[in-house]
Amino acid sequence: MLAFTLRRAVQAIGVMFAVGIIAFSMFRFAGDPVNQIVSIDTSAAERAIVRKSLGLDDPVPVQFVRYFADAAQFKFGVSYQFRQPVAALLMERMPATLELAICATVFAMVCGILMGVYSALKRDTVLAKLFQAVSLIGISLPTFLIGILLIYLFAVTLGWLPSFGRGEVVKLGWWTTGLLTLSGLKALIMPSITLGLFQMTLIMRLVRAEMLEVLRTDYIRFARARGLTTRAIHFGHALKNTLIPVITVAGLQFGSVIAFSIITETVFQWPGMGLLFVQAVQNVDIPIMAAYLLMVSLIFVTINLVVDILYTVVDPRLRSTVGRAA
């Protein structure tokens, strides 16, 4: 088990190294950063000073090693646009993004699993068919459209929920949370639904398909032949087997939720990392873009690692093969 975890961790570091190369090369290929900083009438001598102060006159490998060493300590340089350390900017924005992503994922998992189980067990009911139809809409409508429709309905027409921002936030150390105030919670509802809807329909369809598959297996038939109650069969035996692939998908989707929160954050002007990234793109603020890339891949890699480990917790078969292989 430990060897397995270690091996996966080494692989994860390899992936991060590769992403680091890509992030670093952005600086080389996305134009001369000095031009972004100085004004048009800066002299060549002054440009050279700026270049030197940023370390841009060193050989490329030296710059890369320095960049990577700094990045490993979460130092991503200074934003061209804000003139502040990128790490501080990201840290300031991260709670908003993570809170949104977690709420969206919880919403997606809870609703997705419930609806999926229901529509697998009561396949022919009207409600199950309605769920199927809704899931089609959720899968095919683009996120920004759903966001705009929600704003139009609940913010503009009905006026129940705020159309943008995080509401009031409470500071807990370096973390800011909107979960403790009414306006924060209200502000969280629509962005969470917008961000989570796609995952919810995905999970619902997956749970439904997996559950139908599991209900056809021999061990479910044998469980019925043993006279177990329907409840024990459906929720004890079938659901647990159903959840294995769901864990993977939900885990990987959590990474996408964070990465794709860019759109939702833009629609709702949510002050998170995604919005910061969009602004950075508009201003060619490469340190922020590179750092964002690194952050998102770090999150992806970490989640993959956690999912792999979770897998072995749920499925005893993996535990022993992993043990033998290691």
Added chain:
Amino acid sequence: MTEPVLSVRDLHVEFASRRGTLRAIDGVSFDIAKGEVLGVVGESGAGKSVTGLSVIGLIDPPGRIAGGEIRLAGLRIDNLPPEEMRRIRGKRIGMIFQDPLTSLNPLYKVGDQIVETIRTHLNLSESAARRRAIDLLAEVGIPAPEKRIDGYPHEFSGGMRQRVVIALAICAEPELIIADEPTTALDVSVQAQIISLIKRLGRDHGTAVMLVTHDMGVIAETSDRVAVMYAGRVAEIGPVQDVVKNPLHPYAKGLMGAIPTLAGEDKRLVQIPGSMPRLSAIPRGCSFNPRCAFAFDRCRIDRPEPLARGAQSVACHLYDDVPAESVA
């Protein structure tokens, strides 16, 4: 005579399909007495497994029991409400399926699966159920049961898993065990062990066993009586020695002729020409008539009804005019 543990009378099972209703079981009747092992043989699709599943009430839609009755120790069980039938399954009727590799839920320890079944049917505490589970594993011949009880199914071999499945089937001391091809997925040496285990359990607990298989060797070894099924009907039923040594129905004769002997005569094994009709194309009259060497006109028109001949019962027109005593 005491009441049989299982009594099936004129059972009909139908499956609704797009091309009309298919009749999988068409008037099957048999009894199993306490402690008796009834072997059910026949080709694939003869209706052996469907018969077993209808007894335990696990025929799923589009299938349904369309007629006849099934009685368990006198209690009619084919029309019980689902919840009452569930209480009978596992408690009064145990079932063993063909493939032990897929019969157990891979995510639960075998002990938990046994304890769960015991506690569903018997009013026992967690620890008492666990003790009983260890005893059961010991009884079905699993070494070091107090250790193995915490193993997962994938940690057991095929034969050991089938033993666990058997332990699960007998954990509430059922009156009847339905074993649906319990040895087909196992290799030959393990088959013999499992068969003798089932036989021993039946003897020790007075359990009636319905043993579904297409292996005549298994039947000859284990069963007290044997029913030969063909296209959803019982072609012949009787004591195992009589049916094996002196089969009456041409189909049963064919089946017995197809068993290789160790005596090593260099004769070719007899083969029954043709194959069993599909359920959608069962011929008129006797369903075996197109393949039967002895078929005559009546076989193509009238369906033969079971006739008692000594201890055997046979559904064949060849015996219509033969008085019961003259059959050797």
